Amino acid sequence: MGEPRVLVVGAGVSGVLLARRLRDAGADAVLIGPHGSGAAGRPADATAASGGLVRAFEPDPAARSLAAASLAELLADPSLATAAGWRRTGSLYLLDAAAAAGVDGAEVLTRDEVAHRFGFAGLPDGTVGVWEDRAGYLDPDRLRRTVLRGLGRTETAPVARLDDRVVELRDGRRLTGDLVVVAAGAWTPRLLRAAGLPTSLRTKHIQYAHHVTGVAELPCFVDETSGLYGRPAGPGRVLLGLPSDRWDVDPPSPEPDAALAARVLTVAARRLPGLDPRPAGPPVSAADCYSEPAGLALRHVSGAVHTFTGGSGGAAKTVLAASRLAATALLNTRTAIPVPHGQTEAD
Ligand SMILES: Cc1cc2nc3c(=O)[nH]c(=O)nc-3n(C[C@H](O)[C@H](O)[C@H](O)COP(=O)(O)OP(=O)(O)OC[C@H]3O[C@@H](n4cnc5c(N)ncnc54)[C@H](O)[C@@H]3O)c2cc1C
Structure with missing residues (x-):
């Protein structure tokens, strides 16, 4: 056969x-x-x-x-990394310490270290940061x-x-x-x-936006305690988003959610007070299969x-x-x- x-x-x-x-x-x-x-x-x-x-x-x-x-395959193959437009920025994943137990191959930072190194504020007690230098x-x-x-x-x-x-x-x-x-x-x-x-x-809405900011260095990050995620997006710019709660949306481009976009600014001001993000255009609004x-x-x-x-x-x-x-x-x-x-x- x-x-x-x-x-x-x-x-x-x-x-x-x-x-x-x-x-x-x-x-x-x-x-x-x-x-x-x-x-x-x-x-x-x-x-x-x-x-x-x-x-x-x-x-x-x-x-x-x-x-x-x-990630191991990507890092082991420079031509694949180039084909994928790979950028190494590091990655910080903020979550409750109990959920980070047993992590290996990454550095686990305390809440104070996260605040000191990356400027995150107002994180709940018991939050830790899983820091990966080789991510992006x-x-x-x-x-x-x-x-x-x-x-x-x-x-x-x-x-x-x-x-x-x-x-x-x-x-x-x-x-x-x-x-x-x-x-x-x-x-x-x-x-x-x-x-x-x-x-x-099922399908679900995902939305983020690009912002202008004065902060020069920010890694890729996910803050599970607030839902905020982001990454650098070129000089003086960051991408920021929060999870949407809209299910069963039609692809390819569902209507942007203005309330969600506004909430991103509120949460970012609380978590990253030094960031001062200003939206640089309408949100990217799309759907994925869940x-x-x-x-x-x-x-x-x-x-x-x-x-x-x-x-x-x-x-x-x-x-x-x-x-x-x-x-x-x-x-x-x-x-x-x-x-x-x-x-x-x-x-
Ligand atoms: C806004 C957004 C941000 C995201 N950010 C991240 C991130 O930071 N990190 C991460 O890991 N993941 C992220 N994801 C998730 C990840 O990008 C998606 O899970 C992944 O791209 C899905 O790819 P796919 O090929 O499964 O689906 P799609 O990219 O949606 O491709 C499906 C394809 O099927 C085609 N198709 C539809 N109907 C037909 C038909 N009848 N006949 C033939 N073809 C058809 C469509 O035209 C389309 O090209 C994000 C997703 C979204 C929407």
Whole structure:
């Protein structure tokens, strides 16, 4: 039995890297989906909108192991780092000391050290900072475009309909695979439901904005105690955001939330009094696909159909390792490859 033909639906960073890993492993992977950018400067998808913060530390052990493996791959391969627009800034993750217990490979700073070194104020008692010198941010859109260029043959027509092993394109053509992987980010739940397939995947709003600031040096950071996250964004600029509570939003660019943007300024003034951020344009407002448990992973849906999504706002940091794992799992999924009538697995 030869390697399977895998139809990968969606040319975001997840689909593109999965197709790359599959081809590297000898499979016939067909990537399907438009590669264009959004209208009027609005992001086309989560990959184009992403803030790109990457680090090894995550509070959840499964996400941590994928994030650490992805960062290790990036740091070990200078051409990959260049392709991904990698910037090393360091990363500070603020959380309760109990949740940081057992962290290795990173420095754990006390609340006073965090205040002294980075200017954070008003942190609750018991907050610590997980400091990673070798973390930073990348440009997922640039990584996607570089990997795409190396893929050669792809189908740029969108998928109109899924029907187990058959994928119907909007230009009327029908492609058949042994396996179908829907890696269409926030579009995935809708595509599955339209095909009558069950899913617990949901979409959620993510919003951040660029700000002008007088502060010269700021690492990538996540402050779990307030929700505030950010990173440097060029000279005299920072990107700042807070988690949104809007679920089931439509991709690609949901309406920006003005109240959320205002709350960012209030929280930033409390946590980083020296920052004085002033918005430098409208917020970036986009959607991502969320799963429970959270995380970019291969999930079997039904018959030949799988999903590779569910990044839940964090797949830029896990996609290198997650795509490798997903490709291996797909190529080992003999049971999911329908055996043609009259044949047995032994043929
Ligand atoms: C605003 C924002 C900030 C983020 N910041 C970070 C961060 O700092 N760090 C981090 O680790 N992660 C971050 N993330 C998360 C991460 O960027 C995403 O999880 C990741 O980019 C998702 O990639 P994807 O390929 O799964 O989905 P997408 O990038 O959404 O790609 C899905 C693709 O499927 C295509 N598609 C849709 N319908 C069809 C169809 N019918 N046929 C064919 N193709 C179709 C779409 O056009 C799209 O290109 C952020 C996400 C957002 C939205």
